[in-house]
Amino acid sequence: MDQILQWNLPPSMQSLVNNILIWIGFAMIVGLIARFIVPSKYTKGPLVTLLIGLTGSCVGPLLISFYFHIDSFNPIGFVGFVSSLVAAVLLLVLFHFCLLIAPIKKEKDDKQNLPPNPPN
Secondary structure: OHHHHOOOOOHHHHHHHHHHHHHHHHHHHHHHHHHHHOOOOOOOOHHHHHHHHHHHHHHHHHHHHHHHOOOOOOOOOHHHHHHHHHHHHHHHHHHHHHHHHOOOOOOOOOOOOOOOOOOO
């Protein structure tokens, strides 16, 4: 059983898998905190939370490194975390603003969509 659970990956592949898992965990934390800061009546699942966190984790540090011309910048650090969180919160605020402009309409029951009965 232990041999089935162990993968013999090359060191470069192990490093890649570790980095992907670190980014997923980092993005999930950023997404959860952003959802806590910007509450909503719309329910969002864990995949949406992860996507919000991933988007914030990519856009925030990218803007910081572009704006301040930083060459060696660790996005998974304090400054990266704050910039990721700000970007994720702004993304959620933009999402809620778009919902105010064009709200999501719930589909009506099929019985209510039927045309009225014709007169006899």
